[in-house]
Amino acid sequence: MRFPENFLWGVSTSSYQIEGGAPDDGRGRSIWDTYCATPGKVANGDTGEVACDHYHRYPEDLDLMRELGAKVYRFSIMWPRVLPEGVGRINDKGLDFYERIVDGVLERGMRAWPCLYHWDLPQALQDRGGWTNRDIASWFTDYTALIARRLGDRVENWVTFNEPSVSAWVGHEEGRHAPGLTDPRAAVRAAHHLNLAHGRAVAVLRELSPRAGVGTVIPIHKARPLPQFQERDAHLVPLFEDKWNGVFLDPIYHGRYPASLEARFAEHVRDGDLAEIHRPIDFVGVNQYFPSYIQQCANGAWPFQHADPPLYFRRTEMNWAIDGHAFYEALMFVKARYGNPPVHVTENGGAFIDVAGADGRVDDQDRIAYYREYLIGLQRAISEGADVRGFMPWSLLDNFEWARGYAKRFGLVHVDYQTQKRTPKASFHFMRKVIAENALPGI
Ligand code: FCB
DSSP states (O other): OBOOTTOEEEEEOOHHHHOOOTTGGGOOOBHHHHHHTSTTSSGGGOOSSSTTOHHHHHHHHHHHHHHHTOSEEEEEOOHHHHSTTSSSSOOHHHHHHHHHHHHHHHHTTOEEEEESOSSOOBHHHHTTTGGGSTTHHHHHHHHHHHHHHHHTTTOSEEEEEEOHHIIIIIIIIIOSSTTOOOOHHHHHHHHHHHHHHHHHHHHHHHHHSTTSEEEEEEEOOOEEEOGGGHHHHGGGHHHHHIIIIIHHHHHHHHSSOOGGGHHHHHTTOOTTHHHHHOOOOSEEEEEOOSOEEEEEOSSSSSSEEEOOOOTTSOBOTTOOBOOHHHHHHHHHHHHHHHTSOOEEEEEOOOOOOOOBOTTSOBOOHHHHHHHHHHHHHHHHHHHTTOOEEEEOOBOSBOOOOGGGGGGSOOOSEEEETTTTEEEEOHHHHHHHHHHHHTBOOOO
16 A cells, blocks of 8 residues: 555645735735624634734644644745735745745645635735636736745745636635626636636746745536436536536647537627747646536536535545545546646545534544545555655644634644644554655555
């Protein structure tokens, strides 16, 4: 049960979910501040104002990563912390914070992989149309250049976007994430601008940070019809996979949108756009959590909708079905469709009810079982030739789980939100062993 030599173990977090420090040092507001302030949008009225207070406690958190044995830290930069209005005026104190993070990572012998966009768009830019305004491609490019000039000499790999598919489809069509739109046409437009911004950012990063690699992060969904509707719904699978995976990876790897979606995208695509998006990248980050079941939908923007997975699956607290085989299938999908590109698993993990024992310890055997199952799926994909080079659990800390608030805990480290005390869970010790031995320990 060994992993390949030089397999790169890391850990992932994101800015809005952990930083807090909302009023500090001139940080601007993001669309998630607005969304959280909108009654009924986020469970329990939770917000990211304080979160894990990582803005002040980051040295302790970086120490925890080192203790875990992580070689890579994937974190994200909060755009409005460095550019409070999204463009123009620079907030130096915000830039200093990310400089301290990068230096703290390097001092501890780890490598820095910053992600430029993990969903916290400056509200000032949303007020100008956000991702539906084509100008955002240049706003994002200017922001990228600013960060690259400041950190580009110390970064090993850049991630342009975290899950642009979720920004587009969940944020603009399903309305379950900021900015909370339910406009299918706006969502397609946003998707194209996310892609264009990615392509232009790649060019800027190549120029200003020539020694670093560049990739993007996509949650890969292999679709499955429900068993009882297999015959009726099987034909929906390719379109679903085009929507979730192909829209974002086909232009990068193949220079075009999936044929099934060209007509929907045509009104937003201008001459030369696809050439800009079709720039080579060094790796694709794959996020994967659950199998995607679909069923037909008669009167929506798409002929399918999400379906509740069959009851025989165990589930996490997100009600996501647990299936390490779906993870294997997602990795094999990327291999087959994109010519086996280098892959880093940039997120994987589960939310469970973590109860601290009398001694304060959190014995999260459910999470350990989850990782065991998914790491077996990963090993199978590698043994069948998938070029997977690394794995980052989601997440180091319990954190603000978007519309689900603080009730859903994904951390290897428990966070007591009253005291901000960090306590490594049993899964932390499990993962530390996996990393130290570069192998799955026997049962
Ligand atoms: C992913 C997000 C990440 C986290 C996990 C559970 O879609 O990228 O921020 O919320 O889900």
